[in-house]
Amino acid sequence: MAGTAQEILVYNRNIVINIIALILIGSMAIWAATNKHRVREMRMFMRMCVLTAGISICDIVYYSEMKKLQTGDANAAIFWGWVLIDVFMFLMVGQWLLFVEYSLHQSNDVIKRDYKYIMIPFWVAVVFIAGSYLLYNDFVFDRIPPEHIEAYGLIGGYITRALSWIAKGIIVFYYIFAYYLVAKEKKRIKIPNYVVITPTVICFILGMFYNRDYLTRVQSIFFTVGLFLIWFFMFRRFAFMDPETGFFTEKYLKVLYDNYEKAGENGCSIISFTPKGDPLKMADVLKEWIPEDSKTVRLSNGKFLVVSEALNRSVAKRYMSLITEQAREDGIDVETDFATRADEPVQKFFEKMM
Amino acid sequence: MNIKEIMEDNIEDYSSVISDDVAENMERMYFRGLACHDDDDNIQSAIIWELRSVEKDTDTEARIECVYAENPDSLGTLLEEYHNQATDEDVVRTFFELTSLDDKVGSALGGCGFDVSSVESRDVxxxxxxxxxxxxxxxxxxxxxxxxxxxxxxxxxxxxxxxxxxxxxxxxxxxxxxxxxxxxxxxxxxxxxxxxxxxxxxxxxxxxxxxxxxxxxxxxxxxxxxxxxxxxxxxxxxxxxxxxxxxxxxRRNKNVAAMVGKLFPGKKGFPAMAGKREE
The missing domain is CATH 3.40.630 (Aminopeptidase)
Incomplete structure (x- = not known):
């Protein structure tokens, strides 16, 4: 009786853990679905929610198969359950890598061009899983001579474990590649972009390799915590962004002050645009002209600042005239101003332009 | 001798002394030109230059793109007028690198205060x-x-x-x-x-x-x-x-020079004459 009660407790603990995970995932998915801005990032985040939910559901549904390991009554169906969880993890981390890429560069084309082969390992895995299932179902087992069944099962087990380790290896490569992307971007653009990945990676790695025991699977909770951290850092990043225009808010100016002070250089130019008219229309004009590596800030007084490294005056003049011309075509009058910082405190320079 | 300004409107009058490749630049913002004519209005010397770093925080410079001199004396007169115009436009120094310069003109430029030397052209x-x-x-x-x-x-x-x-x-x-x-x-x-x-x-x-x-x-x-x-x-x-x-x-900077060196190893520029003068 006590044994049975213990089993029931352990069984319920698994269910409870996974239900908590599903509730958390569901809440984050609802937040993403109702967020009207940064649509592409939200869609990627939703996909990660669905995949993490898949890990949880697999944990619950295949618990009964996993329990059979304890009674020694396992059949071939157990390992494709584990493999399915590995596939969800693989897809989840692949989607996360694309999310990191998009968070850094905001470019659909870069993803299409640089990641077109990212799904190949997945399809190879799907074919292998399907093949494994076809090979190891009862129809096949009934036709194997009894003296060969053990060897047949053993080989199948080794092959699918190997597949699982290959998938994990690819996942680890994705983590390393994500670090490479973040480091490369940090080197290219000196101003911080708040894409933080280490806490998420730690959770994912724990989810991949840590298992308390076969009856208390906690993979899904680690992945859920990892997902929550993605949400948290995304939310923190969005705090610097104006939801209407996608430009930075005045809150981000403090980041710019600190960055330029630390850099210790004079290399900073600001072009300001003060529209007399619909600021959102002005923002649409500016979006077409934002140079790479510069930051556009929307101020509460209606001004827009384009902050870049030290700029040639004739280039700035030409830039201002082209934007003013386009804004006028859209019915907006604009006042412009330009300055390059020269031996003055960063904050004072910015305040002069605000 | 009289000095005339070369502009987009009259550049065709100098087609015998200024190549079309240089002449077409007269419609651009920072290109200037002067010519020295004798009393019979024959072209004795001409110079085309481009202003550089005009609206940057560094010194404004001038790069001579073309020099023609029928006789060295006229070149001296021309360069005096050039100096006046250049200093009006805040030019701090003038430099040139020309493959088509003959020794006579090179010496004349040396006599006008330029520090002249033979170099390998940066153009490949x-x-x-x-x-x-x-x-x-x-x-x-x-x-x-x-x-x-x-x-x-x-x-x-x-x-x-x-x-x-x-x-x-x-x-x-x-x-x-x-x-x-x-x-x-x-x-x-x-x-x-x-x-x-x-x-x-x-x-x-x-x-x-x-x-x-x-x-x-x-x-x-x-x-x-x-x-x-x-x-x-x-x-x-x-x-x-x-x-x-x-x-x-x-090969105007290190990056371009490195790229040319990598893609075309051993490729060299033609012999040229280069010079520099503070205004």
Missing amino acids: IIPVSELRTLPLMKKRPPDYVKSIADLDLKSYHQGIMKILFKDDVSAMEDLSYIPKTWFEQDVSCYVTTDDKVNGFLLVHEFPSGILMPVLYNATGPDFLKDLAYMMIYSIAWAAKKHPDAKVLVR
Whole structure:
């Protein structure tokens, strides 16, 4: 009786853990679905929610198969359950890598061009899983001579474990590649972009390799915590962004002050645009002209600042005239101003332009 | 002797002494010219120069693009007037590097205060036929690399401005004012990412038929790949349209010099005369 009660407790603990995970995932998915801005990032985040939910559901549904390991009554169906969880993890981390890429560069084309082969390992895995299932179902087992069944099962087990380790290896490569992307971007653009990945990676790695025991699977909770951290850092990043225009808010100016002070250089130019008219229309004009590596800030007084490294005056003049011309075509009058910082405190320079 | 200003309106009067390749620049913002005529209005000497770093925080300089001197005395008179005009425009120093300068004129310039020496020209001439043999020509550029002939003016200006926010990217100081039609429309190309122009390889075709890359730059995370694809695209088009042409590559900074050194090891510039003078 006590044994049975213990089993029931352990069984319920698994269910409870996974239900908590599903509730958390569901809440984050609802937040993403109702967020009207940064649509592409939200869609990627939703996909990660669905995949993490898949890990949880697999944990619950295949618990009964996993329990059979304890009674020694396992059949071939157990390992494709584990493999399915590995596939969800693989897809989840692949989607996360694309999310990191998009968070850094905001470019659909870069993803299409640089990641077109990212799904190949997945399809190879799907074919292998399907093949494994076809090979190891009862129809096949009934036709194997009894003296060969053990060897047949053993080989199948080794092959699918190997597949699982290959998938994990690819996942680890994705983590390393994500670090490479973040480091490369940090080197290219000196101003911080708040894409933080280490806490998420730690959770994912724990989810991949840590298992308390076969009856208390906690993979899904680690992945859920990892997902929550993605949400948290995304939310923190969005705090610097104006939801209407996608430009930075005045809150981000403090980041710019600190960055330029630390850099210790004079290399900073600001072009300001003060529209007399619909600021959102002005923002649409500016979006077409934002140079790479510069930051556009929307101020509460209606001004827009384009902050870049030290700029040639004739280039700035030409830039201002082209934007003013386009804004006028859209019915907006604009006042412009330009300055390059020269031996003055960063904050004072910015305040002069605000 | 009298000094006349050379401008876009009267440049044709100097076609016998100033090559078409230099003359066409008189319509550009920072090009200036002076000529010295004798009492019979014959051209005795002429000089064309370009102002550099005009609206930057560094010193304004002048680069002489062409010198003609029938006699050294007239050149001295001309350069005095040049000095007056240059100092009015805050030019701090004048320099030149010319392959077409003869010793007589070089000595005359030395006599006018220039520090003259023989150098290897920074310009390297490469036939299009040699460019076609580069190893990277085995690849095909993707369909997001296109000729600027297909590009509307607004997108062209947007792309140019994005790139010019990076310093010292172009051989032309007034690039933001140069019309799109200045460039060879098929050989010059651009790349887009997310429907926005983020890279150019702009090539100018001189009246003599020489092709010269003027802007070769890209932005964004895949800029290195984009640069390679644009080069492949342009060379392919140059080979199709101008198979016998030559390309003038100006090694104007370390990056360009390194690229030329890597792609064409051992390639050297022609002997030239260079000089410098503080104004």
